[in-house]
Amino acid sequence: MTQPAVLLTNRLLLLYQSSIGKKLLTGITGLTLALFVTVHMLANLTLFFSPAAYNQFGHVVEQLWPLTYLIELVLALGVILHASLGIQIWRTKRRARREAYAVYLSAGQATENPSYQNLSSRSMVVSGIVLGVFLVWHLLTFKFGLRYAVSGTEMRDLARLVIETFQQPLYTVSYVTVFGLLALHLRHGLWSAWQSLGALNRHLRPLAYSLSLAMAVLLALGFGALPLAIYFGLLSQ
Numbered sequence: 001m002t003q004p005a006v007l008l009t010n011r012l013l014l015l016y017q018s019s020i021g022k023k024l025l026t027g028i029t030g031l032t033l034a035l036f037v038t039v040h041m042l043a044n045l046t047l048f049f050s051p052a053a054y055n056q057f058g059h060v061v062e063q064l065w066p067l068t069y070l071i072e073l074v075l076a077l078g079v080i081l082h083a084s085l086g087i088q089i090w091r092t093k094r095r096a097r098r099e100a101y102a103v104y105l106s107a108g109q110a111t112e113n114p115s116y117q118n119l120s121s122r123s124m125v126v127s128g129i130v131l132g133v134f135l136v137w138h139l140l141t142f143k144f145g146l147r148y149a150v151s152g153t154e155m156r157d158l159a160r161l162v163i164e165t166f167q168q169p170l171y172t173v174s175y176v177t178v179f180g181l182l183a184l185h186l187r188h189g190l191w192s193a194w195q196s197l198g199a200l201n202r203h204l205r206p207l208a209y210s211l212s213l214a215m216a217v218l219l220a221l222g223f224g225a226l227p228l229a230i231y232f233g234l235l236s237q
């Protein structure tokens, strides 16, 4: 390895090991994944216009090779880094809280800032783990699942796969439940990421807090609309 590469690797390792670096990397990877999730939700909505448009979109993305592989690599690394850092931060906080309890410090005594703690912030690890398990199931179902082809072409008929999948109650109920947990995760995650990047001050914080809630709800509704419409027969092939 050349000297600049060694220096860069050392700096990245130092960043990964420091607590401020962990928060920064969790924020950056979280926002990158949230951007993907937003684009994915909007792309899904094309199925409401026409199955052909949905399949065409999937096909165009597939044809973007090698860019597609690069995006997939960034996503895979992002998920792994985000999950492992998130668990490390959670464990450090839990240890610190136990020590704080040992000297009888209440939350009010421990901080002068108003608390932004809620169900969403307290369930980050649980919602994160469920989303991780969901992602494996999701990829096995859609990305590596049945390969229908649009007749007379080599194009994947993803629209047929999505429609057939959500005609089954197991998928629709599980997916809608997961979207609730996704909203819970993003409700705290989005706001907290901007906070970790140092982008918020006393004035911007309440705005970012409300925008995170709005964004989380919109994403869950946008994702949930498709399985529900298919399941209740409003959308078919």
Ligand code: HEM
Residues within 6 Å of the ligand: 037, 040, 044, 058, 062, 072, 075, 131, 135, 138, 139, 142, 143, 144, 158, 162, 175, 182, 223, 224, 226, 227
């Ligand atoms: C109703 C909701 C959803 C539907 C219908 C849906 C559909 C799909 C389909 C059809 C694919 C395969 C695309 C292809 O192979 O070209 C896919 C891939 C993927 N989905 Fe979803 N998805 C949904 C929700 C989600 C959510 C909530 C997440 C993340 C939390 C997610 C993450 C992914 C990822 C990471 C991929 C792989 C992307 C790639 O490798 O290029 N999806 N999804």
